[in-house]
Amino acid sequence: MNDSPIDSAIRSAQDIRATAHRLASAREAALSGGVASDAPRSVIGDSWRRVLGSGVDPDRDHRERPLSVGELEQRRQTSRLTSVLPVLNDALLPAADAAQQIMVVTDADGLVLWREGCAPIRRMADRHGFDKGAAWTEDVVGTNAIGTALVAGRPVLVHSAEHFVRTHHQWTCAAAPLHDPRDGRLLGTVDVSGPAHSFHPTTLSLVSAVARLAEGELRSRHHAAVERLRSSAAPVLARIGGRALAVDPHGWTAGVVGMPPPDRVALPKSPEAGPLWLPRYGMCTLEPLPGGWLIRVGREQAPEPSRVLLDVSGREGAAITVSGPAGTWTHALSPRHAELLFLLAAHPEGRSAAELAQDLFGDGGRTVTVRAELSRLRRHLPGVLAHRPYRFADGVELDLRTPPLPAHLLPRSSAPAVAAARKG
Numbered sequence: 001m002n003d004s005p006i007d008s009a010i011r012s013a014q015d016i017r018a019t020a021h022r023l024a025s026a027r028e029a030a031l032s033g034g035v036a037s038d039a040p041r042s043v044i045g046d047s048w049r050r051v052l053g054s055g056v057d058p059d060r061d062h063r064e065r066p067l068s069v070g071e072l073e074q075r076r077q078t079s080r081l082t083s084v085l086p087v088l089n090d091a092l093l094p095a096a097d098a099a100q101q102i103m104v105v106t107d108a109d110g111l112v113l114w115r116e117g118c119a120p121i122r123r124m125a126d127r128h129g130f131d132k133g134a135a136w137t138e139d140v141v142g143t144n145a146i147g148t149a150l151v152a153g154r155p156v157l158v159h160s161a162e163h164f165v166r167t168h169h170q171w172t173c174a175a176a177p178l179h180d181p182r183d184g185r186l187l188g189t190v191d192v193s194g195p196a197h198s199f200h201p202t203t204l205s206l207v208s209a210v211a212r213l214a215e216g217e218l219r220s221r222h223h224a225a226v227e228r229l230r231s232s233a234a235p236v237l238a239r240i241g242g243r244a245l246a247v248d249p250h251g252w253t254a255g256v257v258g259m260p261p262p263d264r265v266a267l268p269k270s271p272e273a274g275p276l277w278l279p280r281y282g283m284c285t286l287e288p289l290p291g292g293w294l295i296r297v298g299r300e301q302a303p304e305p306s307r308v309l310l311d312v313s314g315r316e317g318a319a320i321t322v323s324g325p326a327g328t329w330t331h332a333l334s335p336r337h338a339e340l341l342f343l344l345a346a347h348p349e350g351r352s353a354a355e356l357a358q359d360l361f362g363d364g365g366r367t368v369t370v371r372a373e374l375s376r377l378r379r380h381l382p383g384v385l386a387h388r389p390y391r392f393a394d395g396v397e398l399d400l401r402t403p404p405l406p407a408h409l410l411p412r413s414s415a416p417a418v419a420a421a422r423k424g
Helices: 005-032 042-052 069-078 080-098 119-126 145-152 203-238 335-346 353-361 367-380 416-422
Strands: 102-107 112-117 156-159 171-179 186-195 244-247 253-257 274-278 282-289 292-297 307-311 319-324 327-332 397-401
Touching (some): 042 145, 069 112, 080 186, 102 119, 102 145, 112 119, 119 186, 203 292, 307 335, 335 367, 353 367
Parallel strands (some): 307 397
Antiparallel strands (some): 156 171, 171 186, 244 292, 274 282, 282 292, 307 319
């Protein structure tokens, strides 16, 4: 026999209460160091463990000073997400309003840049300090969709008592990270939040799809900018004898002459016109172009680097900065390359391919994968790495920068050796 609408509503309310009770029991077990009969989802359990080590009060809100109006406006103006805000608003706000929820957009530091949606829910959010300019990272407010998505690097739903802080249990939120399609850099998150009882199971899928739509818009804008640069650079490259490239401000190639075209050139963070040493090309000369740079490639031998800073301390991802006689440049690292370089830094005597495979995968037989990744790394970092065994080259002064709390080391890594290092 089919249920009446009243019967369905009663059963739904009972299910919601039962779920909330089960999650609350699992949270209490985690706080007390016990084992719950129903373990939390892995993404939630991992977050609870991180937050337990960061000193967040599990029973009440903690609020840091929000950004001033001037600071907030400056972050908005410099954020790449400003250009896709119309996409996010058009795709999410109608659904958020209809469901009595709010849409929130943060930067990569978890700071709320924009907050729109249902007015009564905005007032509810105000009571928790969930407003423009507020920090919404795990180390400030505990497990939540925004902060946990920033660490996990993937869309996350946090429902009711899955929030670490008890005063947030009336909320459910779904957030997806937003990345720069040019280089994979984390730009921030888009989030939909509202009362736990009003949340729909498809909200996370909707938020994830809209995040991909926004990244597609950023990709289209990037391709259009490269095409404009290609048009303006073509006559310049046609007059040049020798090797040269036209690249956008981030190193993406728009044109080339006298050499195979690379996808991208590793430029310094703030390049300036004049002589410059570049990985793979040696000494070059940079000249400004409308919307980019002209790189004239020379023939000098690349100088050996003298100092390397391996920074695995930040939320946005790891990077390596190489300094030498020809200057300083920084290269953003993929998660796998960050793991490899951290392991080499932790073992200055060097590691064999088999040892690194065991460190990364718990399987010493996966040496082909390790050798391929290290080959790519050595092409990006000429003079920095040596092999037989794999290690940082002799004469390189290495500085390793790690998070203040070992538990926050390379949070997206599942490598056994990294997991062991997190335990101190």
